[in-house]
Amino acid sequence: MGDEMKDLKDEEKEGAAEGNGSNWIVALVMIVVGIGLLASNFTEFSFNNWWALFMLIPATGMLRAVWVDYQAHGHLTGRSTGPLIGGLAILVMMGVFLFNLSWSGLWPLGLIFGGIAVWLGSRR
Numbered sequence: 359m360g361d362e363m364k365d366l367k368d369e370e371k372e373g374a375a376e377g378n379g380s381n382w383i384v385a386l387v388m389i390v391v392g393i394g395l396l397a398s399n400f401t402e403f404s405f406n407n408w409w410a411l412f413m414l415i416p417a418t419g420m421l422r423a424v425w426v427d428y429q430a431h432g433h434l435t436g437r438s439t440g441p442l443i444g445g446l447a448i449l450v451m452m453g454v455f456l457f458n459l460s461w462s463g464l465w466p467l468g469l470i471f472g473g474i475a476v477w478l479g480s481r482r
Contacts, residue, residue: 383418387411410455413448420445439478443471 391411397403420441427438434442450467453459 383415383422387414387418390414406458407455410452413452413455417445417448417452420448434478436479439475442478443475446474447471 391408394403394408394411398408423441424434424438424445427441428434450464454461454464
């Protein structure tokens with residue numbers, strides 16, 4: 359009975375640590391947005407589409423999942439394919455909105471992301 363309680367407490371600690379691991383992502387995004395808005399208020403820096411920085415939250419979460427999987431297995435696995443492609447796609451979308459880029463010049467990235475997905479998905 360004592361071992362079961364100890365295991366349960368260890369699981370609770372691990373769960374609490376994992377939950378706190380994603381809070382730094384939200385905090386970092388809020389700090390970056392705040393710094394950017396302050397810079398736009400007091401300098402000539404124009405920070406249009408600042409809301410696009412909030413796309414860092416899901417992108418960072420996805421890329422963190424890829425990193426955790428990489429650390430666990432020592433290489434990228436097929437399980438990492440979805441979060442990797444999703445995180446990269448969100449980062450590209452964020453860059454397009456943030457820097458007012460044209461979508462028409464970035465369409466080849468779809469082919470590149472598709473190729474990466476097929477390549478990683480085929481690896482065992």
